[in-house]
Amino acid sequence: MRKIVLIGNPNVGKSVVFSRLTGINVIVGNYPGKTVEYKRGHMKLGGETVEVFDAPGTYTLEPISDAEEVAVSMLSSADTVINVVDATNLERNLYLTLQLSERKIPMIIALNMWDDTKHRGIQINLDKLRQLLGVPVIPTVAVTGQGIKELVENIPKATSPDAAVRSRDEYWTTIGSIIEQVQQVAHRHHTWRERLADASVKPLAGGIIALVVLAIAFLLIRFIGESLIGYVLEPLFNSLWAPVLSKLSSLLGGGGFLHNIIIGKLIGGEVDFVQLFGLLSSGLYVPFAMVLPYVLSFYLVIGLLEDVGYLPRLAVLVDTIMHRLGLHGYAIIPTLLGLGCNVPAVMATRILESKRERFIAATLISIAIPCAALQAMVFGLVGAHGGQYVAIVYGTLFAVWVILGVILRYAVRGFTPELLIEIPPYRLPLWRAVLQKLWMRTYGFLKEAVPIILGAVLIINVLYLVGVFDAIANFTAPVITNLLGLPKEAITAIVIGFLRKDVALGILAPLALSAKQLVVGSVVLAMFFPCIATFVVLLRELGVVNMLKSAGIMISAALITGGLLNLIL
Amino acid sequence: MSGGKQVTLAQMRAAQSGMILRIEGGHGLVNRLNALGIVPGKRITKISSMLMRGPVTIEVNRAQIAVGLGMASRIIVEVDEAPA
Numbered sequence: 114m115r116k117i118v119l120i121g122n123p124n125v126g127k128s129v130v131f132s133r134l135t136g137i138n139v140i141v142g143n144y145p146g147k148t149v150e151y152k153r154g155h156m157k158l159g160g161e162t163v164e165v166f167d168a169p170g171t172y173t174l175e176p177i178s179d180a181e182e183v184a185v186s187m188l189s190s191a192d193t194v195i196n197v198v199d200a201t202n203l204e205r206n207l208y209l210t211l212q213l214s215e216r217k218i219p220m221i222i223a224l225n226m227w228d229d230t231k232h233r234g235i236q237i238n239l240d241k242l243r244q245l246l247g248v249p250v251i252p253t254v255a256v257t258g259q260g261i262k263e264l265v266e267n268i269p270k271a272t273s274p275d276a277a278v279r280s281r282d283e284y285w286t287t288i289g290s291i292i293e294q295v296q297q298v299a300h301r302h303h304t305w306r307e308r309l310a311d312a313s314v315k316p317l318a319g320g321i322i323a324l325v326v327l328a329i330a331f332l333l334i335r336f337i338g339e340s341l342i343g344y345v346l347e348p349l350f351n352s353l354w355a356p357v358l359s360k361l362s363s364l365l366g367g368g369g370f371l372h373n374i375i376i377g378k379l380i381g382g383e384v385d386f387v388q389l390f391g392l393l394s395s396g397l398y399v400p401f402a403m404v405l406p407y408v409l410s411f412y413l414v415i416g417l418l419e420d421v422g423y424l425p426r427l428a429v430l431v432d433t434i435m436h437r438l439g440l441h442g443y444a445i446i447p448t449l450l451g452l453g454c455n456v457p458a459v460m461a462t463r464i465l466e467s468k469r470e471r472f473i474a475a476t477l478i479s480i481a482i483p484c485a486a487l488q489a490m491v492f493g494l495v496g497a498h499g500g501q502y503v504a505i506v507y508g509t510l511f512a513v514w515v516i517l518g519v520i521l522r523y524a525v526r527g528f529t530p531e532l533l534i535e536i537p538p539y540r541l542p543l544w545r546a547v548l549q550k551l552w553m554r555t556y557g558f559l560k561e562a563v564p565i566i567l568g569a570v571l572i573i574n575v576l577y578l579v580g581v582f583d584a585i586a587n588f589t590a591p592v593i594t595n596l597l598g599l600p601k602e603a604i605t606a607i608v609i610g611f612l613r614k615d616v617a618l619g620i621l622a623p624l625a626l627s628a629k630q631l632v633v634g635s636v637v638l639a640m641f642f643p644c645i646a647t648f649v650v651l652l653r654e655l656g657v658v659n660m661l662k663s664a665g666i667m668i669s670a671a672l673i674t675g676g677l678l679n680l681i682l
Numbered sequence: 683m684s685g686g687k688q689v690t691l692a693q694m695r696a697a698q699s700g701m702i703l704r705i706e707g708g709h710g711l712v713n714r715l716n717a718l719g720i721v722p723g724k725r726i727t728k729i730s731s732m733l734m735r736g737p738v739t740i741e742v743n744r745a746q747i748a749v750g751l752g753m754a755s756r757i758i759v760e761v762d763e764a765p766a
Binding site: 208310538 | 696713714715716717718719721723729730732733734735736737739742743744745746747748749750751752753
């Protein structure tokens with residue numbers, strides 16, 4: 114099959130062009146050994162079906178980062194290249210265009226954001242540009258679909274300009290002369306969108322804007338996630354799936370090893386999806402009814418923020434603070450997401466450049482960022498003893514986040530690169546592109562996480578049935594009672610916490626703990642170990658060795674913090 | 683516009699404009715900046731800088747780019763004379 118590769122700078126609307134060209138059946142690929150995503154789809158080209166690749170955004174063909182390496186290697190198998198160029202920023206975009214023109218691959222240029230040139234006072238002489246570059250140039254507005262048909266019609270006319278190889282200085286001289294001949298810029302006033310854009314990278318105004326945006330994003334994620342759980346998934350599981358399981362349970366004789374593996378130990382004959390630990394009960398309920406709704410809502414909101422162009426601004430604002438913790442500005446995004454659910458948060462650490470940053474960010478999130486479900490329980494249980502205790506829990510977790518971050522900054526080898534990012538103008542997102550991205554990411558999550566969650570539920574269940582957990586409880590009892598000052602029964606909570614932390618905290622409720630014990634209990638639970646779903650994504654994102662290191666840090670940090678709290682309070 | 687004061691990008695004030703004279707750094711830095719169009723001879727305007735040694739935001743070729751302070755201190759700019 115013939116291959117068409119879309120290539121261009123980041124933030125030029127390449128993904129929107131891609132979603133216009135291809136249908137919904139898009140596959141996200143991960144380059145082997147790289148955390149860089151690319152998209153693949155199909156389109157009809159005069160009766161023939163061709164493959165379309167959306168390469169990661171790149172500024173040059175001299176590979177500097179992983180994303181650029183992937184883009185360059187995709188190019189080598191391309192039959193035709195569509196170079197998507199931001200018409201409002203021709204100068205910088207032409208650098209890549211000139212490099213592409215040396216590759217002897219038939220090329221066509223989509224001069225995107227064409228409508229923006231008008232209100233930005235930019236005039237481009239298209240004929241002259243075509244003549245100078247020696248390839249077809251089609252003005253497009255991908256967001257509205259304008260020019261896409263023409264672009265497709267002109268793909269067969271793509272040509273290779275066969276340019277001579279130039280040095281870096283020659284590129285800029287050539288670009289300078291092209292710009293002089295094709296572009297005229299009139300002076301004009303700032304639009305409100307630009308004023309807002311400038312304000313959002315200034316310390317004070319930017320801080321206020323950030324707080325508002327984050328508050329809205331957070332509320333939206335929780336609202337969508339909770340609505341999906343409360344109105345769609347819980348009713349679905351309770352009224353449709355629970356009766357099926359009850360039937361199946363009596364078919365299997367209501368007990369026995371196989372029954373307990375598949376369905377779990379029924380408590381008073383009731384199907385309780387969270388506590389059963391069976392493959393068909395908790396094994397399905399955890400990924401689909403507890404995690405998926407938050408994954409969906411998170412990816413929707415984050416996709417919107419991405420496409421509007423807000424995220425780079427947030428990164429700029431908090432860069433200084435994050436550097437103290439061995440991270441850079443971008444790490445704020447996964448960290449905040451962790452307050453909703455740690456699963457998408459750990460997944461989002463992918464956006465960080467270096468392995469070191471991903472490790473630090475993922476570890477800090479799993480330890481010190483309580484998810485929404487856990488927070489609800491902390492408010493309910495600990496809050497009953499007074500707001501000051503809730504404050505102690507939050508204050509402790511925040512202190513752990515900062516102190517552990519500073520420690521990891523010095524302890525983890527490697528360096529955190531300085532921030533260097535383009536800040537795109539604010540743009541209205543295209544729903545089609547947002548939803549396409551949402552679908553791809555959600556599908557990716559389900560495909561990779563569900564089998565592992567099922568496997569983990571199975572293993573825990575077998576260990577539990579065989580009595581390993583009782584042994585652990587007895588073995589660790591001295592630690593729990595002496596170091597943390599909690600009753601021995603609290604170990605059950607910590608084990609359950611592996612599956613769901615809020616339920617675990619619920620198990621502490623009937624133990625008649627003092628306020629101090631509850632504070633210690635919630636802090637330890639929050640820090641001790643991630644829930645199973647987070648554990649799975651941690652394993653996937655960090656690999657086995659780093660996952661074990663991270664888990665080691667979690668356990669020691671939880672015990673030290675819990676022990677200290679027990680002494681101080 | 684020649685003969686203006688030479689400062690680093692980090693030292694420039696917000697809303698000040700100027701021309702990049704040189705980048706005092708190794709190949710890696712020069713390459714990364716080059717890819718974003720930050721090259722000697724380019725005119726830039728500083729939009730803002732964050733408190734506590736945070737990154738600097740500049741406008742170059744009508745696009746905005748945030749540059750870490752370390753990098754910004756190695757970009758030498760000839761600033762325009764302030765209008766009287």
